[in-house]
Amino acid sequence: MKIFDVIVVGAGTSGMMAAIAAAESGSKTLLLEKNKRLGKKLLMTGGGRCNVTNNRPTEDIIAHIPGNGKFLYSAFSQFDNYDIMNFFESNGTHLKEEDHGRMFPVSDRSKTIVDTLYKKIEELDVTLYTEAKVEKILRKENQIIGVQLAHEKIYAPCVILTTGGRTYPSTGSTGDGYKLAKRLGHTISTLYPTESPLISEETFINKNELQGLSLQDVCLSVLNTKEKIVVSHQMDLLFTHFGLSGPAALRCSSFVNQELRKNNSQPVTLSLDVFPEISLSDCKKKVENKLEDEPNKTVKNALKNLIPERLLTFYLNKLALADIAAKQVTEKQVEEFSSLLKGFRMSVVKTLPIEKSFVTGGGISLKEVNPKTMESKLVSGLFFAGELLDINGYTGGYNITAAFVTGHTAGKHAAEIAEYTYLPIDEE
Known part of the structure; x- marks a missing residue:
């Protein structure tokens, strides 16, 4: 039987940051990705250069996230765009500023950003399964107990869903997370294309x-x-x-x-x-x-x-x-x-349709998510981060910033909760 403290579902921008934050907080962490490789969508951003964040004050960043940006104030007070910059700089990836405060890796290659995240995941001994699609989230009454893959069950008291929106389905963003959340009783606000x-x-x-x-x-x-x-x-x-x-x-x-x-x-x-x-x-x-x-x-x-x-x-x-x-x-x-x-x-x-747009509008209703922790208000041990949430920003590094910030917040709090949560493994 495989047991972890925290399972992160989806190794995109928010998922990789969530896994890093959980592991840094001492959790035994599993990162699941249904593709062969990590960060497939992140590789495409900023024309393949990756506009990793934006060098503006919090107020400005949130003003550039017209889709429910105010929900992020609490998360930003814990981890913000300057922390994102420090994360990359301290891990040897230097950033440069371009017009409108947009921050890019000096290499001008999004692969540098994905590689930095992957290296950190390895350093922190995060277990990584690729080509691992989650069929179902397991729960016992109102407590998360793990996930069901095609051929096995893996247990953990905390699961973070970071499966992305529905833009660029070729990258794996096919809306799986919405279905998984809906089955657990969450409301999905109407999805629509933004930055299109x-x-x-x-x-x-x-x-x-x-x-x-x-x-x-x-x-x-x-x-x-x-x-x-x-x-x-x-x-x-x-x-x-x-x-x-x-x-x-x-x-x-x-x-x-x-x-x-x-x-x-x-x-x-x-x-x-x-x-x-x-x-x-x-x-x-x-x-x-x-x-x-x-x-x-x-x-x-x-x-x-x-x-x-x-x-x-x-x-x-x-x-x-x-x-x-x-x-x-x-x-x-x-x-x-x-x-x-x-x-x-x-x-x-x-x-243009959602599949050909840059960002998904709509998503998991924020009324059902705790803004301080990103934990579900309906099911204990279930967390959300990234584009899955009903949050959307303009292009210019704002969506990636929101993904990193919510990912870090979810990872940190999932690790804290996993420490003292009893895992009742015989699920319903």
């Missing part, structure tokens, strides 16, 4: 008029049915053959999905501002000055270099202004054009 490209059926998208056009530092806003702004993000944006991608679109995606859910999948309106730093009246002056400087040129030539040429042509064609002389443009036309620059409206019908 946006799909539009606008004619200009279908005709590929702006496909491949990249815009820097523009503001994209999601509007509700009353035309009020739900959220705005000032970042880069990319037009694609199916709609919109790039950081601004990805950050708006969870809000798009929430609006779609609220309004029976009615298309959601977005507004694009290419000059977010100036007011509409200043934008108008800018246009007027350019037209006055080149009165005999066509509007298209007079406004050259105002914005990228393809977008300029697109906007001018919408207003039938491209080929008239600059001096013939009326005040009303200047106003209409400036309004396009400050608030071009377009509709999106959905995002």
Whole structure:
């Protein structure tokens, strides 16, 4: 009979950190992974470079986790992004800071991060089983007693579920953890894609008029049915053959999905501002000055270099202004054009599906999880961490930070509880 103190199910970001924290606290720890290798999804993050965390104060990090980030305050008070940085630095993996506080390994390879975690797991004598799929969590009345694999039962008073969400199923994120948790009585909030490209059926998208056009530092806003702004993000944006991608679109995606859910999948309106730093009246002056400087040129030539040429042509064609002389443009036309620059409206019908998105929204209901320990409020000895929880952040190292923080918190507290928990092995 195999008996451990703590069993961690899933060797991704949160699972590896949970196993390390449990073993550091003195627990005899088993880490189970259904893939052949560890950290398969972590290897893909940050374009294969692994944006491991973000160098910002706790308040800022939590503000960048719009999906229930406040739940993390207690966990952050025990282990935060600076502790993540210290963990890697003290284990010989040096990090560097890039734009917006994003932290990467100096090697620019996510494999360095996975290798560091794996080396620490080995150092701490964590038992590791790969190609080990958990069929069932075992319990006796209201106490966890272990897990059932295909051909054996393994016992422990504490089990930490860290099986990931449902994005990138090829990495093993196929939603197993939700099923296991549901069988134990947990509620799963509706799963939806976040950090996902946006799909539009606008004619200009279908005709590929702006496909491949990249815009820097523009503001994209999601509007509700009353035309009020739900959220705005000032970042880069990319037009694609199916709609919109790039950081601004990805950050708006969870809000798009929430609006779609609220309004029976009615298309959601977005507004694009290419000059977010100036007011509409200043934008108008800018246009007027350019037209006055080149009165005999066509509007298209007079406004050259105002914005990228393809977008300029697109906007001018919408207003039938491209080929008239600059001096013939009326005040009303200047106003209409400036309004396009400050608030071009377009509709999106959905995002890419969850399997092709970066992050899963929704998950295990946080009402049923203790924020100090990550232990289930329904079943003693059951813990959760990582993307399985109903927590989601923006790209930029925030989701990985949440995974490391919840993983460490769950591992540490599972080890403490395992120390004094009696294990009644003859399960129901």
